[in-house]
Amino acid sequence: MSSISFSAVGLVYPGGTTGLADIDLEVADGEFLALVGPSGSGKTTLLRTLAGFLAPTSGTVRIGEQVVADGARSTPPEHRRLGMVFQQHAIWPHWSVGRNVEYPLRLAGAPRRERAERVHEVLELVGLAGLERRDPATLSGGQRQRVALARALAARPRLLLLDEALSALDEPLRDRLRLELRALTTSMGLTVLHVTHDRAEALALADRVAVLDGGRLQQVGTPEELVRRPWSAFVARFLSDATVLPGVRDGRGFTADRHPCRVPAEALSDEPGGTGRGSLAVLPEDVELLSAAGSDRSEVGIVASSLFGRDASDVVVTWHGLDVRCRTRGPRPSVGDAVRVGVRRAVFYAEAAQAPEGVAAPVAGALA
Amino acid sequence: MSSSADALAQGPATSGALRGPRRGAPDGVLGLRLALWLVCAAVILVPLAVIVAMGLSADRLVLLLEGDVLEAGRNSLVSALLSAVGAVAVGTALALLVERTDLRGRGALRLLALSPLLVPPFVGAIAWIGLAGPASTVNRAWSEATGGPLWVVYGGDGVVFLLVVHSFPIAYLVVAATLRRIPSDLEQAARTSGAGPWRTVRDVTLPLLRPAALSAFTLVAVSNLADFGIPSIVGLPEGYVTLSTLVYRYLQSGTVEAPLEVVATIGVVLLALAVLGVLVDVLASRSRWQLEASATAPAPVSLGRLRGLASVVTWVLVAAVTLLPLWALATQALLPAPGVPLTWANLTLDSLTRAVTAPTTVTGLTNSLWLSALAGVLCAVLGLAIGTLVTRTRSRDNPALRAVAMLPQAIPGLVIAVGWLVLAPRVGLFNTPWLILGAYVTAFVALVVQTVVAPLSATPLTAEEAARVAGASPLRAFLDVSWRMALPAAVTGGFLVVLTAVRELTLSALLLSPGSQTLGVAIFNLQQAGAYNAASALALLVALVGLAGARLAVRQPS
Numbered sequence: 058m059s060s061i062s063f064s065a066v067g068l069v070y071p072g073g074t075t076g077l078a079d080i081d082l083e084v085a086d087g088e089f090l091a092l093v094g095p096s097g098s099g100k101t102t103l104l105r106t107l108a109g110f111l112a113p114t115s116g117t118v119r120i121g122e123q124v125v126a127d128g129a130r131s132t133p134p135e136h137r138r139l140g141m142v143f144q145q146h147a148i149w150p151h152w153s154v155g156r157n158v159e160y161p162l163r164l165a166g167a168p169r170r171e172r173a174e175r176v177h178e179v180l181e182l183v184g185l186a187g188l189e190r191r192d193p194a195t196l197s198g199g200q201r202q203r204v205a206l207a208r209a210l211a212a213r214p215r216l217l218l219l220d221e222a223l224s225a226l227d228e229p230l231r232d233r234l235r236l237e238l239r240a241l242t243t244s245m246g247l248t249v250l251h252v253t254h255d256r257a258e259a260l261a262l263a264d265r266v267a268v269l270d271g272g273r274l275q276q277v278g279t280p281e282e283l284v285r286r287p288w289s290a291f292v293a294r295f296l297s298d299a300t301v302l303p304g305v306r307d308g309r310g311f312t313a314d315r316h317p318c319r320v321p322a323e324a325l326s327d328e329p330g331g332t333g334r335g336s337l338a339v340l341p342e343d344v345e346l347l348s349a350a351g352s353d354r355s356e357v358g359i360v361a362s363s364l365f366g367r368d369a370s371d372v373v374v375t376w377h378g379l380d381v382r383c384r385t386r387g388p389r390p391s392v393g394d395a396v397r398v399g400v401r402r403a404v405f406y407a408e409a410a411q412a413p414e415g416v417a418a419p420v421a422g423a424l425a
Numbered sequence: 426m427s428s429s430a431d432a433l434a435q436g437p438a439t440s441g442a443l444r445g446p447r448r449g450a451p452d453g454v455l456g457l458r459l460a461l462w463l464v465c466a467a468v469i470l471v472p473l474a475v476i477v478a479m480g481l482s483a484d485r486l487v488l489l490l491e492g493d494v495l496e497a498g499r500n501s502l503v504s505a506l507l508s509a510v511g512a513v514a515v516g517t518a519l520a521l522l523v524e525r526t527d528l529r530g531r532g533a534l535r536l537l538a539l540s541p542l543l544v545p546p547f548v549g550a551i552a553w554i555g556l557a558g559p560a561s562t563v564n565r566a567w568s569e570a571t572g573g574p575l576w577v578v579y580g581g582d583g584v585v586f587l588l589v590v591h592s593f594p595i596a597y598l599v600v601a602a603t604l605r606r607i608p609s610d611l612e613q614a615a616r617t618s619g620a621g622p623w624r625t626v627r628d629v630t631l632p633l634l635r636p637a638a639l640s641a642f643t644l645v646a647v648s649n650l651a652d653f654g655i656p657s658i659v660g661l662p663e664g665y666v667t668l669s670t671l672v673y674r675y676l677q678s679g680t681v682e683a684p685l686e687v688v689a690t691i692g693v694v695l696l697a698l699a700v701l702g703v704l705v706d707v708l709a710s711r712s713r714w715q716l717e718a719s720a721t722a723p724a725p726v727s728l729g730r731l732r733g734l735a736s737v738v739t740w741v742l743v744a745a746v747t748l749l750p751l752w753a754l755a756t757q758a759l760l761p762a763p764g765v766p767l768t769w770a771n772l773t774l775d776s777l778t779r780a781v782t783a784p785t786t787v788t789g790l791t792n793s794l795w796l797s798a799l800a801g802v803l804c805a806v807l808g809l810a811i812g813t814l815v816t817r818t819r820s821r822d823n824p825a826l827r828a829v830a831m832l833p834q835a836i837p838g839l840v841i842a843v844g845w846l847v848l849a850p851r852v853g854l855f856n857t858p859w860l861i862l863g864a865y866v867t868a869f870v871a872l873v874v875q876t877v878v879a880p881l882s883a884t885p886l887t888a889e890e891a892a893r894v895a896g897a898s899p900l901r902a903f904l905d906v907s908w909r910m911a912l913p914a915a916v917t918g919g920f921l922v923v924l925t926a927v928r929e930l931t932l933s934a935l936l937l938s939p940g941s942q943t944l945g946v947a948i949f950n951l952q953q954a955g956a957y958n959a960a961s962a963l964a965l966l967v968a969l970v971g972l973a974g975a976r977l978a979v980r981q982p983s
Contacts, residue, residue, distance in 0.1 A: 108617060134616040135624075141617040147610035151632045160628070161618035205614075212619065
């Protein structure tokens, strides 16, 4: 078990594309950290940098006290003592289950007796006791992923890296494995870095979640912090489907650019504050749909889609060219209904303090 | 609205009755299927059947134990097996280096390494005689210094060496195709488990390549078993006789009585060996595991400090076996006689013009051009029909039809030629060039079927189902959708057939009849007659045309 530390890590690909920029991130011993972000955000790049498949071009990566990469040299993956689970399980098809799980122990030079015991032990741990001699081809997808997990744990790694490890599984199974994985890593006190594109999974599993975009860390925090107090309009939109509008804030409130949306000062959150140009993020929970009767035409939107949800319906209203995402309880509106959009609460991010990219286009991002 | 609906409903045989053929009733596609089976039987199964019938009924199996045949058989078998081992070893090593490491100039190296595929083996043999024959510059210089030549390409070792040079690109292609399908995850999982790059290759990559290597081995061994060009040009001068050169001698010089029956018996033995090869391949593929698509592109393994050295060594070796022979061919073509020193004053285009304008060359070139063009068209049409039928329709006999069409690829060309020779008098084709055309179609239709099948089997059948839903009959859907999709591949395949046939020697040498000599035979005869420089000149042209033509073929989408 070990902590992880990235300091000022940057990675530029030979073609000149930026993979990572200014990554500063500490993961404590025994912590479960999830990395999320849109595709191309650098989350997999960060994980592969830690695994040793990519070498950062600047900055330092430490596992425990050991510097594993410092921009000039990089310890190869085989010397980092990691366990890693891949999206497509990556079970070696030419070996039996037992041989697969045993391989890291064999490379570590463990004697035969000890290897057999440990294989038995980890297979039991992942719920596959006694399957040592099976051909991996005869296993189901979920079983193969368990074998992959057993293999990753076999040599008592310092860290466990999960690269979309659950994404290839179907829903009910994924749910169950998610629970088991969390229980297992907690009881073993493992430090885990988990890359996923599934926001709900990241929020549900992790002690802390790191949001990446464009190779930069956007925010790191507990699931509660990320959902309650997103640092930028991007994080609010990415994690919570917030509707984002560009505009200006002054003493009286927020005025959107080329859009009838106005939000009075009292509905704006105190944090992070600031005035001037910037972006407004409205969480779906903070949008209310009111009767259109008697309201001004500029305030009325048309329901574009209305999906049933267990505790609240997921409704998209097209309001003056802007798609507003909202979660409403109570009666579900029908597509084509005219409604008035009210904003109960919103967060304003002044231009200087917000994420550099990806927040300027409200319409494009609202449904992402 | 109602009037147009009425008009639509006034087709024949409507008014509520269920329309369409009854279950199992013939439709257009079935007709096509029957026709294809007939054609396949005629050009593939019958020639093979007659050779088996004659070979076994003639009761000449004892002949096989005679000194000549036994020795030739042993030479064939040993050279085929050794060259297959060599080709797979070289092809696999090269595939690993080029596809999985950061070797310098990998793209160019790949093209260079594949170029021997475009040079017919007999042309390669002529080129290597210029390079390592007894009268070559290297060997003469070495003899002057030490009293003996460095290495003469004549003899068994030369045959094996040249077979390796000409077949390692095939092994490379087969192995590299599998290598690209191995998910990089499997290798990365080994790295995180603590294996270094070399250990990963040994423990994970190579075992996963084993089925492909075995498959390449049988493919190469079977095709080398009866290669004619290399052993006849390089083996015979030292009395190294293989089955193909023995058969050629029997057929040309009539040293045995009833040569056709003897040759048919030898053909049966070769056929049996080929079937054995196919069986080995099938058994091996049964244990083949499904490799799932990779999530991430494989990152090339860094060779580290060895990178520069490995790059130089690989480049030098590959260039030596690909570019040097072409250079030798060029100098031979431009010099008036073998052994004349290479100086600017001695260079002449005489051999080239003489070779190109000689009447035998002109006949050979004309024959080769029209024969291969016809073969290309026939194979393209037949291959298109078979390839689409077996991939785009559902029928129980699809695997069988496909297997029959692909069968000749696993059979030495010698057997096909002998089959047509045995068949010829019975169908009135004896001593005509049509015989060669028939053999070309038998031997090369598999090329088109293969190019057509590969892209088509990746497309889901819903394409045709959509056409059916849109109102097309089964035959119409087949012609409008399946054929259209397959057409570019079939054109590429046909082009490959032309390229292969125009430079072909084995079939046309054995099926030679008066007035039907091909380009390959013309070059071969020049070489046998001692006109080395003229032979080299023509061979150079063939090699260059092959290299240029392949560029065109590669550009075609396939």
